[in-house]
Amino acid sequence: xRKTKMSFSTTEPRAGDKLSAAVVTVSDSCARGERExxxxxxxxxxxxxxxxxxxxxxVVADDLVKIQNLLxxxxxxxxFIATTGGTGIAPRDVTPEATVAVCDRLVDxxxxxxxxxxxxxxxxxxLSRGVCGVRGRALILNLPGSPAGAVESLEAVAGLLPHAxxxxxxxxxxxxxxxxxxxxRFPSPAxxxxxRMP
Amino acid sequence: xRKTKMSFSTTEPRAGDKLSAAVVTVSDSCARGERExxxxxxxxxxxxxxxxxxxxxxVVADDLVKIQNLLxxxxxxxxFIATTGGTGIAPRDVTPEATVAVCDRLVDxxxxxxxxxxxxxxxxxxLSRGVCGVRGRALILNLPGSPAGAVESLEAVAGLLPHAxxxxxxxxxxxxxxxxxxxxRFPSPAxxxxxRMP
Amino acid sequence: xRKTKMSFSTTEPRAGDKLSAAVVTVSDSCARGERExxxxxxxxxxxxxxxxxxxxxxVVADDLVKIQNLLxxxxxxxxFIATTGGTGIAPRDVTPEATVAVCDRLVDxxxxxxxxxxxxxxxxxxLSRGVCGVRGRALILNLPGSPAGAVESLEAVAGLLPHAxxxxxxxxxxxxxxxxxxxxRFPSPAxxxxxRMP
Numbered sequence: 001x002r003k004t005k006m007s008f009s010t011t012e013p014r015a016g017d018k019l020s021a022a023v024v025t026v027s028d029s030c031a032r033g034e035r036e037x038x039x040x041x042x043x044x045x046x047x048x049x050x051x052x053x054x055x056x057x058x059v060v061a062d063d064l065v066k067i068q069n070l071l072x073x074x075x076x077x078x079x080f081i082a083t084t085g086g087t088g089i090a091p092r093d094v095t096p097e098a099t100v101a102v103c104d105r106l107v108d109x110x111x112x113x114x115x116x117x118x119x120x121x122x123x124x125x126x127l128s129r130g131v132c133g134v135r136g137r138a139l140i141l142n143l144p145g146s147p148a149g150a151v152e153s154l155e156a157v158a159g160l161l162p163h164a165x166x167x168x169x170x171x172x173x174x175x176x177x178x179x180x181x182x183x184x185r186f187p188s189p190a191x192x193x194x195x196r197m198p
Numbered sequence: 199x200r201k202t203k204m205s206f207s208t209t210e211p212r213a214g215d216k217l218s219a220a221v222v223t224v225s226d227s228c229a230r231g232e233r234e235x236x237x238x239x240x241x242x243x244x245x246x247x248x249x250x251x252x253x254x255x256x257v258v259a260d261d262l263v264k265i266q267n268l269l270x271x272x273x274x275x276x277x278f279i280a281t282t283g284g285t286g287i288a289p290r291d292v293t294p295e296a297t298v299a300v301c302d303r304l305v306d307x308x309x310x311x312x313x314x315x316x317x318x319x320x321x322x323x324x325l326s327r328g329v330c331g332v333r334g335r336a337l338i339l340n341l342p343g344s345p346a347g348a349v350e351s352l353e354a355v356a357g358l359l360p361h362a363x364x365x366x367x368x369x370x371x372x373x374x375x376x377x378x379x380x381x382x383r384f385p386s387p388a389x390x391x392x393x394r395m396p
Numbered sequence: 397x398r399k400t401k402m403s404f405s406t407t408e409p410r411a412g413d414k415l416s417a418a419v420v421t422v423s424d425s426c427a428r429g430e431r432e433x434x435x436x437x438x439x440x441x442x443x444x445x446x447x448x449x450x451x452x453x454x455v456v457a458d459d460l461v462k463i464q465n466l467l468x469x470x471x472x473x474x475x476f477i478a479t480t481g482g483t484g485i486a487p488r489d490v491t492p493e494a495t496v497a498v499c500d501r502l503v504d505x506x507x508x509x510x511x512x513x514x515x516x517x518x519x520x521x522x523l524s525r526g527v528c529g530v531r532g533r534a535l536i537l538n539l540p541g542s543p544a545g546a547v548e549s550l551e552a553v554a555g556l557l558p559h560a561x562x563x564x565x566x567x568x569x570x571x572x573x574x575x576x577x578x579x580x581r582f583p584s585p586a587x588x589x590x591x592r593m594p
Contacts, residue, residue, distance in 0.1 A: 109324035115505045126505035307522035
């Protein structure tokens, strides 16, 4: 297992309260039971090392609506969702579309970083269309489908995740206004937040 | 003050006619007077060194509509608007959404460059959702909220600004058609230009 | 002519069946016959070296609808379309908008890579708004307008093109489901695929 590339430690335990996470494998063949899921377990292993608590592991077909429904449910249950698979440009690759559809907002820089780091390994990383977005207080991250690609992409941004999740909790300079929101679920996003260009 | 990273000079005076600029601090606590605005003055200082003439300094709350209205007004008055703050992923961070809403078109490469340069300082630069866009002949640039982050992000793209503004003025190979447009204000953007995907 | 920057060879012949390509020069002055098109031939020359077969060369004005109509027609005829010109931020630059409008999905990483490679030559590469997208089984790539910029941007991503086109053909792990689709034309994209944020 490669070391995380970031210069700061990402492996400090989070004082007893691990962040909950779910791993979603998006694959027609895995969903039909024709192929064993290698990427999901690999991603879960990395998350456990990063002191996340992986509380859900799911396999879903390359189906836009099924992926959306799964992400919507999981975003109510965990703070971080990593998907693996379906990020390419083949006709059946719809994981980014499903993710964009359920996210309140996207964090383009995280996807950019996965690709720029990935390009050091293979130029084909540029073809990954994976996105990173926020739904309520959950962060959703699309990883490529291959076990190596998924693990490397996750490790490329792993150092950002704890800080990102703190920000989503409202632990920021905006605390005065957003701690009030911590006790309740976020309402469904305002119309403007669902689209990139109005 | 760090040197601008670009290899060409960005500090040549613009022959008597400085480009007008506005600096907008987006912050709930500054707008309420609970905190002193450190980023706005820091950004203004850099712009003055770059031979912009900062003709407006504004402070606005993290409020989507208030930010939009302010940007719309300033885009009629100045050629360049730098915002600082509200670019993160906390629930109250809406500066990118407000900017996208009022821009005719986005210039993704400028935001990418701010993040890729920023990542050399801190990996958390990837979490900045700041955008760069065009409204009429004004360029709008979202900078992070911290004074250091705002100044470094601005300096990372400072060398592009004069050229970008020349292009917006129609000083290009398209001159034949667009110099005619220089004397009038740009009409409100056509519907297609307001959205990324139709 | 510079060497392609990628570490793997991109010049291996494709076993007899070259991929068909079209080159579109987007320029008011070229369309009016006031200027000779230097970029189109330069791009075509690189594509021929890459063992594409350039079967169409077109010149079109910086006109949103004309560009869209041309791309729609060419996407039925060839597997790869390279445009040159109209990617800047001047008011008449609308090639990215036209491309986005006709594409089923965008491949952001390809545009990011053109810009990040281009920045090594000139910081102004960040101002190029060129996109890369998919329409049916055709890949569309926006290159800058200058001959040098167009050639360098194309070479920066040339190594990705054959693999990208294989993926678009359904030669992937999804083969089971998508080879069935190979014999027919892709239907018009579903509504969700036309937009980035629903």
